[in-house]
Amino acid sequence: MNTPLDLATGLQADGAPVLTVAGEIDMSNADLFRAALVDALVDGHRLTVDLTAVEYLDSAALAALFAHVDHLTVVANPLLESVLTISGLSDLTTVRIQG
Template sequence: MTTPLTLTTGQDALGTPMLTAVGEIDMSNAETFAAAIGAAVPVDGGPLVVDLTAVEYLDSAGLATLFHHADHVEVVTGPLLAPLLTVSGLADLTTVRTNVS
Protein backbone atom coordinates (compact mmCIF):
# COMPACT_ATOMS: atom_id res chain seq x y z
CA MET A 1 0.00 0.00 0.00
CA THR A 2 1.32 3.43 -0.96
CA THR A 3 1.51 6.12 1.71
CA PRO A 4 -0.47 9.28 0.84
CA LEU A 5 1.72 11.90 -0.84
CA THR A 6 0.68 14.86 -2.95
CA LEU A 7 3.27 16.51 -5.20
CA THR A 8 2.64 19.81 -6.99
CA THR A 9 4.89 22.01 -9.06
CA GLY A 10 4.93 25.76 -9.33
CA GLN A 11 7.20 28.68 -8.56
CA ASP A 12 8.21 30.40 -5.35
CA ALA A 13 7.85 34.17 -4.82
CA LEU A 14 11.10 34.80 -6.73
CA GLY A 15 10.04 32.69 -9.73
CA THR A 16 12.28 29.73 -8.88
CA PRO A 17 10.77 26.36 -9.84
CA MET A 18 9.32 24.63 -6.79
CA LEU A 19 8.06 21.14 -5.95
CA THR A 20 5.76 21.01 -2.94
CA ALA A 21 5.23 17.73 -1.10
CA VAL A 22 2.34 17.11 1.30
CA GLY A 23 1.99 13.93 3.34
CA GLU A 24 4.59 11.28 4.05
CA ILE A 25 7.60 10.15 2.02
CA ASP A 26 8.67 6.55 2.53
CA MET A 27 9.80 3.54 0.54
CA SER A 28 6.30 3.06 -0.89
CA ASN A 29 6.35 6.38 -2.74
CA ALA A 30 10.03 7.43 -2.85
CA GLU A 31 10.27 6.51 -6.55
CA THR A 32 7.35 8.82 -7.31
CA PHE A 33 9.05 11.57 -5.27
CA ALA A 34 12.34 11.00 -7.12
CA ALA A 35 10.61 11.09 -10.51
CA ALA A 36 8.85 14.35 -9.60
CA ILE A 37 12.15 15.95 -8.58
CA GLY A 38 13.84 14.72 -11.75
CA ALA A 39 11.05 16.11 -13.92
CA ALA A 40 10.98 19.47 -12.11
CA VAL A 41 14.73 20.21 -12.02
CA PRO A 42 15.32 23.07 -14.48
CA VAL A 43 17.19 22.09 -17.64
CA ASP A 44 19.29 25.27 -17.37
CA GLY A 45 20.94 23.91 -14.22
CA GLY A 46 19.21 26.34 -11.88
CA PRO A 47 17.95 25.21 -8.49
CA LEU A 48 14.68 23.52 -7.70
CA VAL A 49 13.11 24.46 -4.38
CA VAL A 50 11.69 21.35 -2.67
CA ASP A 51 9.12 22.43 -0.10
CA LEU A 52 8.78 19.81 2.64
CA THR A 53 7.02 22.03 5.20
CA ALA A 54 3.86 19.90 4.98
CA VAL A 55 5.69 16.55 5.10
CA GLU A 56 4.97 14.73 8.35
CA TYR A 57 7.34 11.78 7.86
CA LEU A 58 10.48 11.20 5.81
CA ASP A 59 12.25 7.84 5.90
CA SER A 60 15.64 6.80 4.54
CA ALA A 61 14.29 6.23 1.02
CA GLY A 62 13.05 9.81 0.81
CA LEU A 63 16.24 11.08 2.37
CA ALA A 64 18.30 9.12 -0.18
CA THR A 65 16.33 10.81 -2.96
CA LEU A 66 17.23 14.23 -1.56
CA PHE A 67 20.91 13.22 -1.31
CA HIS A 68 20.85 12.02 -4.92
CA HIS A 69 19.57 15.43 -6.09
CA ALA A 70 21.50 17.57 -3.56
CA ASP A 71 23.41 19.38 -6.32
CA HIS A 72 20.17 20.62 -7.89
CA VAL A 73 17.79 21.34 -5.01
CA GLU A 74 17.25 23.72 -2.14
CA VAL A 75 15.06 22.35 0.63
CA VAL A 76 12.52 24.26 2.69
CA THR A 77 11.32 22.36 5.73
CA GLY A 78 9.46 22.84 8.95
CA PRO A 79 10.84 22.35 12.45
CA LEU A 80 9.83 18.66 12.45
CA LEU A 81 12.25 17.55 9.70
CA ALA A 82 14.97 20.17 10.12
CA PRO A 83 16.97 18.16 12.70
CA LEU A 84 16.87 15.06 10.48
CA LEU A 85 18.22 16.98 7.49
CA THR A 86 20.98 18.47 9.62
CA VAL A 87 22.04 15.26 11.40
CA SER A 88 21.97 13.28 8.16
CA GLY A 89 24.45 15.70 6.60
CA LEU A 90 22.12 16.89 3.83
CA ALA A 91 22.37 20.46 5.16
CA ASP A 92 26.12 20.28 4.47
CA LEU A 93 25.50 19.46 0.78
CA THR A 94 22.67 21.80 -0.13
CA THR A 95 20.73 24.76 1.22
CA VAL A 96 18.19 23.78 3.87
CA ARG A 97 15.92 26.55 5.11
CA THR A 98 13.59 26.11 8.06
CA ASN A 99 10.20 27.73 7.76
CA VAL A 100 8.85 28.31 11.27
CA SER A 101 5.57 29.99 10.32
Protein backbone atom coordinates in the same frame (compact mmCIF):
# COMPACT_ATOMS: atom_id res chain seq x y z
CA MET B 1 -0.27 0.06 0.49
CA ASN B 2 1.05 3.47 -0.51
CA THR B 3 1.36 6.24 2.04
CA PRO B 4 -0.56 9.39 0.99
CA LEU B 5 1.66 11.91 -0.75
CA ASP B 6 0.72 15.08 -2.60
CA LEU B 7 3.16 16.58 -5.10
CA ALA B 8 2.74 19.88 -6.92
CA THR B 9 5.14 21.78 -9.15
CA GLY B 10 5.19 25.48 -9.87
CA LEU B 11 7.42 28.45 -10.52
CA GLN B 12 8.64 31.20 -8.23
CA ALA B 13 8.44 34.84 -9.32
CA ASP B 14 11.98 34.60 -10.73
CA GLY B 15 11.08 31.55 -12.82
CA ALA B 16 12.86 29.06 -10.55
CA PRO B 17 11.00 25.78 -10.09
CA VAL B 18 9.35 24.69 -6.84
CA LEU B 19 8.24 21.20 -5.85
CA THR B 20 5.73 21.33 -2.99
CA VAL B 21 5.28 18.10 -1.06
CA ALA B 22 2.64 17.20 1.55
CA GLY B 23 2.16 14.02 3.54
CA GLU B 24 4.77 11.39 4.31
CA ILE B 25 7.62 10.19 2.10
CA ASP B 26 8.65 6.58 2.65
CA MET B 27 9.61 3.47 0.69
CA SER B 28 6.05 3.02 -0.58
CA ASN B 29 6.02 6.33 -2.47
CA ALA B 30 9.69 7.34 -2.75
CA ASP B 31 9.72 6.48 -6.48
CA LEU B 32 6.94 9.04 -7.05
CA PHE B 33 8.92 11.62 -5.07
CA ARG B 34 12.11 10.80 -6.98
CA ALA B 35 10.34 11.12 -10.34
CA ALA B 36 8.78 14.45 -9.31
CA LEU B 37 12.23 15.76 -8.36
CA VAL B 38 13.68 14.80 -11.73
CA ASP B 39 10.71 16.25 -13.63
CA ALA B 40 10.90 19.54 -11.72
CA LEU B 41 14.63 20.13 -12.30
CA VAL B 42 15.23 22.90 -14.83
CA ASP B 43 18.67 23.67 -16.24
CA GLY B 44 20.12 26.88 -14.90
CA HIS B 45 17.84 27.03 -11.83
CA ARG B 46 17.99 25.56 -8.36
CA LEU B 47 14.90 23.58 -7.46
CA THR B 48 13.25 24.56 -4.21
CA VAL B 49 11.78 21.51 -2.52
CA ASP B 50 9.10 22.68 -0.09
CA LEU B 51 8.74 20.06 2.65
CA THR B 52 6.90 22.31 5.12
CA ALA B 53 3.80 20.08 4.92
CA VAL B 54 5.76 16.80 5.23
CA GLU B 55 5.30 15.05 8.55
CA TYR B 56 7.75 12.17 7.99
CA LEU B 57 10.48 11.13 5.61
CA ASP B 58 12.66 8.05 5.65
CA SER B 59 15.99 7.04 4.15
CA ALA B 60 14.42 6.51 0.71
CA ALA B 61 13.35 10.16 0.68
CA LEU B 62 16.76 11.28 1.85
CA ALA B 63 18.42 9.21 -0.90
CA ALA B 64 16.25 10.98 -3.50
CA LEU B 65 17.29 14.37 -2.12
CA PHE B 66 20.99 13.43 -1.92
CA ALA B 67 20.94 12.33 -5.56
CA HIS B 68 20.25 15.93 -6.63
CA VAL B 69 21.75 17.86 -3.71
CA ASP B 70 23.82 20.14 -5.96
CA HIS B 71 20.65 21.52 -7.57
CA LEU B 72 18.34 21.84 -4.54
CA THR B 73 17.28 24.22 -1.84
CA VAL B 74 15.15 22.55 0.83
CA VAL B 75 12.53 24.33 2.90
CA ALA B 76 11.24 22.24 5.81
CA ASN B 77 9.29 22.45 9.03
CA PRO B 78 10.98 22.15 12.45
CA LEU B 79 9.84 18.52 12.74
CA LEU B 80 12.28 17.54 9.96
CA GLU B 81 15.20 19.69 11.08
CA SER B 82 17.00 16.97 13.05
CA VAL B 83 16.85 14.34 10.30
CA LEU B 84 18.06 16.82 7.67
CA THR B 85 20.93 17.84 9.96
CA ILE B 86 21.94 14.38 11.21
CA SER B 87 21.85 12.95 7.68
CA GLY B 88 24.30 15.65 6.56
CA LEU B 89 21.98 17.10 3.93
CA SER B 90 22.13 20.53 5.54
CA ASP B 91 25.93 20.45 5.16
CA LEU B 92 25.64 19.94 1.39
CA THR B 93 22.84 22.28 0.38
CA THR B 94 20.76 25.15 1.72
CA VAL B 95 18.13 23.99 4.19
CA ARG B 96 15.74 26.62 5.55
CA ILE B 97 13.50 25.77 8.49
CA GLN B 98 10.14 27.55 8.55
CA GLY B 99 7.36 27.43 11.06
